[in-house]
Amino acid sequence: MPLIQVKSSISQPESSTVKDLLKTLSVKLAKHLGKPESYVMTAFESDIFMTFAGTFDPVCYVEIKSIGNMKPEQTKAMSQDFCQIIEDKLGVAKNRIYLEFADAKGSMWGWNGGTF
Numbered sequence: 001m002p003l004i005q006v007k008s009s010i011s012q013p014e015s016s017t018v019k020d021l022l023k024t025l026s027v028k029l030a031k032h033l034g035k036p037e038s039y040v041m042t043a044f045e046s047d048i049f050m051t052f053a054g055t056f057d058p059v060c061y062v063e064i065k066s067i068g069n070m071k072p073e074q075t076k077a078m079s080q081d082f083c084q085i086i087e088d089k090l091g092v093a094k095n096r097i098y099l100e101f102a103d104a105k106g107s108m109w110g111w112n113g114g115t116f
Contacts, residue, residue, distance in 0.1 A: 001109055001116055002066040004029050004082070005043040009050040010058045010090055018044050021089045025082065032078050045084055058092045062099045067106050067116050075101045 004025050019074035022042040032071075054058040062082060064070075070078075078101070083094040106116035 001048055001111065002029050002033050002035055003040045003041045003043070003063070005045075005063045006086065006098075007045045007048050007050075007059055007062075008058070008090065008092060009048055009056065009062040010060075011090065012046045013090060017089060021085070024085055024089070028081055029064070029078075032074055032081070033068075034072070035066070052096050052098075056069060058090075060086055060090070060092045060097045061099060062086070063102070064099060065102045065104055067104050067109050069103050070101055075099075096114065 006021070006025070011022075022044055026037055026040045026042045029039050029042075050056070050059045050061070064078060064082075079099050082099060083097050086092055086097055087094050109116050
């Protein structure tokens, strides 16, 4: 049920870099939310035309969605952690990364032919 999706203006990195990024984010998201990694989905999209602060310098937009209520201390910790991971693995500066956190009701999240 948790999802972390990274969208970036950077050119497609090596597949090993993307796989490492997604696996790291999967493990970390499960840990931050206290949910089994078996429910975590990750996604990465590159080569998107994006601006931030009026420039086309490398930028990322990250969506984090989960069922339940994420607490402010959780979102703060995730922001610090995920921005650092993305900066380290993709080279996008932390101050050029926006993160959006969204809580979903179980009835609004489908899986396996049903909802949570």
